[in-house]
Structures are given as C-alpha cells and as structure tokens.
Amino acid sequence: VIFECSLLTDDEKIAACKLVEEAGADYVKTSTGFSTGGATVADLKLMRANTNPSTVHVKASGGIRTLDYLIECLQAGADRIGASATAAIIDDMRARKAACSSGRPTESAQ
Secondary structure, eight states: OBOOGGGSOHHHHHHHHHHHHHHTOSEEESOOSSSSOOOOHHHHHHHHHTSOTTTOEEEEESSOOSHHHHHHHHHHTOSEEEOTTHHHHHHHHHHHHHHHHHTOOOGGGO
16 A cells, blocks of 8 residues: 655554554555655654554655665665666665675775
8 A cells, every 4th residue: 555655744654554454455655656755764664663564564665766775764664665776776786795795895885
C-alpha cells in the first residue's frame, strides 16, 4: 500500500500503518516517486515502528539516488528499495568493493 508520505502528517502515517496491518497487506511503501517528496529516514523509522516486522514489510521509494542513502534507508527499517538510479548505485557499490579488495580507500571513507 503506497502512502505518499510527503502529503501526510505523522499521525496520518501511523493510522495508515495500523489500517494496512489490520487489512493484512504485506507492504507499506513511502511514495510513488512522483509526488512532492520521496522516502525519508524519519518516515521509514515511523513506518517500521508502527508495523509488525514479521507480517508487514516496508519499501522505501522515491529519492534514493546514492548507495549511502540506500544504506541509510535499510538501517532505518526498509526491507525493500525502489530506486531509478539503480545502475549508478550498483556501479558505486562495485567500485567500493574493488577499492576494499585492493586496499585503496573509497571516496566515502576519505
């Protein structure tokens, strides 16, 4: 179930989480990616805190354009990521992995 979190108050997001869980949906999703905002760490934490992680998963979508932000979203409670910048994110991940394997510091570690 897609929320469009940027258009909702925190109380509305919490109520939506409870309704989605009661209805038996498998996922809550932050946004379509076409509204005024996308996934925020605060929204992901709120959604994760207000759903049962064993029955409802959280999908972060909208505005995820870097590997670092993808990692932040996962740490905030996202189970799945929707990103249109997937190729750039994977390229960054591969570059970091290669740098770690060769002992060179990565750009984000400098």
